[in-house]
Structures are given as structure tokens and as C-alpha cells.
Amino acid sequence: METAESRVLPEAGRAAGVTGSTVLSTLFVLLMVFNIALPKGGFKVGSVPITNGYILLAVCALLGAIRFAFHGRVPLPALLAWAGTVPFSLVVLGTFHAYGSDSGTGYTVSTLANFVIFPTVIYLLFAEPLQRIDRALLARTLVWCIRFAALFGLFQFALKVLTGVYFEVPYLIYNAADIGMLEDKNNMRGELYKLISTYNNGNIYGTCMNMMLPLYYVLEKRKLFLMVVVGAIVLTLSRTSWAGLLFVFAAVGAFSNLELRRKVVLVTLLALAGATLPMLLEAMGKTTEFLFDADLGGRAEKFALLAHAGFLPSAGIGALTEIVYIGIVQRYGYIGLGLFLVFLFAPVVITFATHLRHDPVNRNAALGIAVYSGVAAGDGAILLIPVVLLLLFVSLVAVTEAVLAPARSASPVRAAAGQAWYLLEAIDEAGRRRRFVVRQEDLLAATGPPPVLGRHEERASAAPVG
Numbered sequence: 001m002e003t004a005e006s007r008v009l010p011e012a013g014r015a016a017g018v019t020g021s022t023v024l025s026t027l028f029v030l031l032m033v034f035n036i037a038l039p040k041g042g043f044k045v046g047s048v049p050i051t052n053g054y055i056l057l058a059v060c061a062l063l064g065a066i067r068f069a070f071h072g073r074v075p076l077p078a079l080l081a082w083a084g085t086v087p088f089s090l091v092v093l094g095t096f097h098a099y100g101s102d103s104g105t106g107y108t109v110s111t112l113a114n115f116v117i118f119p120t121v122i123y124l125l126f127a128e129p130l131q132r133i134d135r136a137l138l139a140r141t142l143v144w145c146i147r148f149a150a151l152f153g154l155f156q157f158a159l160k161v162l163t164g165v166y167f168e169v170p171y172l173i174y175n176a177a178d179i180g181m182l183e184d185k186n187n188m189r190g191e192l193y194k195l196i197s198t199y200n201n202g203n204i205y206g207t208c209m210n211m212m213l214p215l216y217y218v219l220e221k222r223k224l225f226l227m228v229v230v231g232a233i234v235l236t237l238s239r240t241s242w243a244g245l246l247f248v249f250a251a252v253g254a255f256s257n258l259e260l261r262r263k264v265v266l267v268t269l270l271a272l273a274g275a276t277l278p279m280l281l282e283a284m285g286k287t288t289e290f291l292f293d294a295d296l297g298g299r300a301e302k303f304a305l306l307a308h309a310g311f312l313p314s315a316g317i318g319a320l321t322e323i324v325y326i327g328i329v330q331r332y333g334y335i336g337l338g339l340f341l342v343f344l345f346a347p348v349v350i351t352f353a354t355h356l357r358h359d360p361v362n363r364n365a366a367l368g369i370a371v372y373s374g375v376a377a378g379d380g381a382i383l384l385i386p387v388v389l390l391l392l393f394v395s396l397v398a399v400t401e402a403v404l405a406p407a408r409s410a411s412p413v414r415a416a417a418g419q420a421w422y423l424l425e426a427i428d429e430a431g432r433r434r435r436f437v438v439r440q441e442d443l444l445a446a447t448g449p450p451p452v453l454g455r456h457e458e459r460a461s462a463a464p465v466g
Contacts, residue, residue: 024133025133025134025137027056027059027060028130028133028138029137029138029141030056031053031056031057031060032138032141032142033141033145034051034053034056035051035053035057035386035389035390035393036142036149036212036386036390037144037148037149037198038052038172039051039198039199039208039385039386040173040174040199040200040385041053041171041172041173041174041175041198042054042055042171042175042176043175043176044175044176044177046106047104047105047106048105048109049175051175051385052171052172053385054385054389057121057389060125060126061121064125064126064129065125067129068125073128074123074127074128075128075131075399075400075401077350078124078127078396078399079123079124080346080350081346081347081350081395081396081399082119082120082123084346084347085119085123085342085343085346086119087342088115088332088336088339088340088342088343089116089119091313091339092111092115092116092332093116095313095315095316095336096108096111096112096316096317099314099315099316099317100316100317101317102318103318104318107317107318107319107383108317108318110384110385111317111318111383114382115343115388118388118389118392122389122393122395122396123392126396127399130400130403131400131402131403135402138403138404139219139404142212142216142219143219146209146216146220147225147229149198149199149205149209149232150197150209150225150228150229150231150232151228152197152198153196153197153205154195154228154232154235155167156195156197157193157195157235160193161192166182173198175200178200182200185200185201186203187202190283190284190285190286191283192237192280192283194235194238195235195236195237201384202236202237203236203238203379204384204385204387205236205241206233206236207240207244207372207375207379207380207381207387208386209232209241210233210241210244210245210248210371210372210375211244211369211372211387211390211391211394212368212394213229213233213245213248213368213371214248214251214252214256214367214368214371215361215368215404216229217248217252217256217364218256218360218361218364219361219404226265227269227272230245230272231273233245234273234276234277234280235280237284238379239290239378240378240379241375242273242277242291243374243378244371244374244375245270247370247375248367248371249269249270251367251370251371252266252367253266255363256364256367257360277291299378299379302321302323305321305329306326306329306330309329309330309334310333311333311335312333313331313333313336314333316331317331318331320382320383322378322379322380322381323376323378323379323380324376325337325340325376325377327382328340344369344373345369345373347365347366347369347396347398347399348366348370348398350398351363351366352366356398356399356401359401361397361403361404362398362399365394365395365398366398368394369391369394369395369398372394
């Protein structure tokens with residue numbers, strides 16, 4: 001191994017040892033802002049919503065395709081995750097070719113975009129450029145996007161309760177075609193309206209936030225904002241979102257190596273969320289029977305569709321039922337369901353089967369996918385903007401090494417083992433790039449004091465990470 005090629009990677013301004021491009025950074029920041037903080041702003045062409053975020057995505061995809069044509073390179077984990085999506089994508093295309101669509105242009109475009117186009121764009125075109133961007137900048141952007149969505153949601157919820165109106169800005173916050181129609185998007189719950197934030201609908205907001213909450217939990221430094229985000233999810237007044245919160249707490253508690261203080265925060269958040277439920281039920285004019293509705297809010301009858309499903313697709317592509325798995329079986333058969341599960345869980349398997357499971361960012365992103373798999377058994381909103389796009393973003397984070405900088409403790413010069421650690425990059429004899437985390441004392445013993453040391457990486461283990 002050529003130690004002369006080894007170098008410490010600064011936390012800011014570096015990703016995979018390469019200075020992040022200003023253009024790349026700007027594009028990815030805008031993508032996150034307009035698909036996480038402001039995902040619904042835009043207009044409609046017929047029944048097809050055209051959002052600002054999806055316009056940016058199209059521009060970035062075009063630039064990414066041009067770059068890929070000349071400098072094509074896809075990290076192996078991302079390539080494997082993409083390969084996991086291909087069989088189901090082919091089933092969707094084959095079904096469309098054989099049976100067409102029976103749900104109109106909007107759902108047709110949504111199905112093809114979500115299950116065929118987006119996986120290729122995210123995994124093949126974005127994986128390598130993502131590693132070249134300042135990971136601390138990406139983490140801050142993601143954190144502030146989630147904070148903004150929660151804070152705006154609380155403001156909007158309070159405004160609706162106090163004045164009976166929503167604060168609507170066409171083209172930016174909401175789709176211009178939806179202005180004045182937010183009350184009609186299944187947001188009424190008794191005498192209250194669900195917290196909808198910038199997502200138009202409480203269920204969509206709750207689904208997306210629960211999916212990203214494990215990742216947000218490891219990136220967020222401030223307990224107050226954690227409480228704000230959890231509180232916003234509770235105020236969606238959605239049983240599926242509430243169940244999703246339980247999935248989040250269970251997954252993070254079971255699979256994250258939490259310090260005692262983080263465990264206390266987790267338990268406190270769960271207790272506070274649970275304490276508000278009786279008050280919310282009373283305000284909605286509901287009882288605890290609402291929480292344990294055997295009819296699943298009218299969804300139980302959808303199980304009858306399974307009796308008529310076969311192993312192969314037998315109907316055109318189109319809208320899916322709220323219970324995603326039943327909708328997949330209805331449209332694409334039981335074989336389609338199996339391939340959809342591969343589509344969904346491939347990044348989870350890749351993360352937990354490799355060294356990536358030791359990184360809290362990768363691990364918690366994979367847990368976010370698992371949380372969505374549970375939510376999808378209630379109301380996964382899978383064809384609605386921006387659910388699948390955010391699912392694929394979380395999946396890409398799960399299989400991409402060192403892509404986001406996790407939150408630091410209050411004492412940044414102390415690692416989990418009480419020492420400073422550094423992320424090193426080296427070129428081996430075969431010309432392959434390898435990355436390792438080492439203790440400061442071992443680094444200095446091997447190389448002597450370097451002229452400038454990058455900021456330390458807090459790691460609990462010195463096992464190779466690449």
C-alpha cells in the first residue's frame with residue numbers, strides 16, 4: 001500500500017477525497033430544498049402535476065447523463081441497489097406494453113416515473129457525483145429541510161385552527177391547481193384538519209417524515225427540533241403516521257448503538273407523543289376505538305382483491321390501493337410482489353451485509369426503508385409526490401459511503417472510545433482506492449505530524465470502512 005498517497009479527508013469541503021464542485025453542491029441543495037422542504041410547488045398539465053423539484057430533477061438527470069457518458073462510474077453498492085430495481089421495472093414495463101393503463105395519464109406517468117425512471121436516475125446518475133459534494137453541507141441541508149417542513153406544518157396547523165384558512169403560495173409552496181382545494185384532500189379529522197405542512201396531505205407528510213426520521217435522528221444535534229418534528233408527525237392525526245412513529249422508535253432503539261443520553265431522548269419523545277394522543281382523540285371526537293379500528297379505516301375490504309389475483313400481471317398499470325402490497329398484487333401478481341420487495345429491500349440487505357452497517361448514517365437510512373415497508377402496510381401513498389423519490393434518496397444514502405456528516409457530540413474532540421480518529425484514503429498496489437479509520441496516535445506514529453490535519457472523525461472502531 002502506498003502510504004505516500006494517504007491523506008486525511010477534511011470534514012468540510014470533501015467527499016471521497018475530492019473537493020466538492022460548487023455547481024454540484026448547488027444542484028443537490030436545490031434538489032433537496034424543492035423535494036423535501038417544498039415538494040408540491042408547481043403547476044399541472046392536464047392531470048399531471050409538474051413540480052419545481054421534478055423539473056430540477058429532470059435538469060440534473062440530463063446533466064448527469066451527459067457526465068455519465070464521458071466519465072461513467074457507479075459505486076458497486078449503488079449499482080447493486082439499482083440492479084435490485086430492474087426486475088420489477090421490467091415487470092411494470094411489460095405490464096404496460098401488454099395491458100396499457102386503466103387509471104388515466106396522471107397515474108400512468110407516476111407509475112413509469114417512480115418504478116422505471118427514478119431508480120435509474122438516482123442510483124446510476126447521482127451516486128458518484130453525490131460522493132464529490134461536501135457531506136457536511138448535505139447533512140445541514142437535509143436537517144434544515146426537515147426542520148422547515150415541521151415548523152411550517154405547525155404554523156399552518158395553528159393558522160387553520162385559529163382562522164379557518166391556510167397560508168397558500170401558488171407555484172412555490174403548493175401546486176397552483178390546488179390553491180383553495182386543500183380541504184378537499186382528505187385532510188379533515190372530526191373538527192380538526194390534519195397537519196399537512198408543504199405536502200398537501202397529512203398522510204403523505206407523515207409517511208415521508210417517518211421514512212427520513214431515523215436518518216434525521218442521527219444528524220440532528222438539537223433535541224428541541226427532534227421534538228418539533230415528532231410533534232408535527234403526531235399532529236397529522238393519521239393512524240398510519242402514528243404507527244410509523246412506533247416503527248421508528250422500535251427500529252432505532254433495536255438497531256442503533258445509542259448512548260444512554262440518546263436512549264433517554266428516544267424514550268422521552270415516545271412518552272410525549274403518547275401523552276398527547278388522548279387530547280387529540282377528544283378534540284377529534286374519537287375514542288380509543290379509533291386507534292384499533294378493525295375495518296382499518298375502510299381498507300379491510302381491499303383484502304378481498306387478493307382472492308382474484310394471480311401469479312402474473314393481469315391488468316393495466318395505474319393507481320394502487322392505500323395498502324401498497326395489495327395494490328402491487330392486484331396489478332402485477334404475486335411474482336410482481338416478490339420483485340417489488342426486492343426493489344424495496346435491496347439497499348437494506350446491501351447495507352447490513354457489508355461494512356456500511358457500522359456507519360450510523362448508512363444504518364439509520366436503511367432503517368428508514370424498513371420503516372416505510374411497515375407504513376406501506378397501512379397507507380404507503382407510493383404513487384404520490386414525493387414518496388418514491390424520497391424513498392430512493394434514503395436508499396442511496398444507505399448504500400453510499402460517508403455521504404452525510406452525522407451530528408457531533410457536545411465534546412467534539414472526544415470519540416466514542418475517548419480518542420480522535422481520522423478517515424484516511426490510500427491507493428493500493430492494484431490502483432484501487434481504499435479508506436480506513438485510524439487512531440490519531442497510530443497515524444502520528446506511522447507518518448509523523450502532518451502539516452495540516454483534517455478535522456477528526458468520531459468512530460468507535462478502527463476497522464476498515466472501504
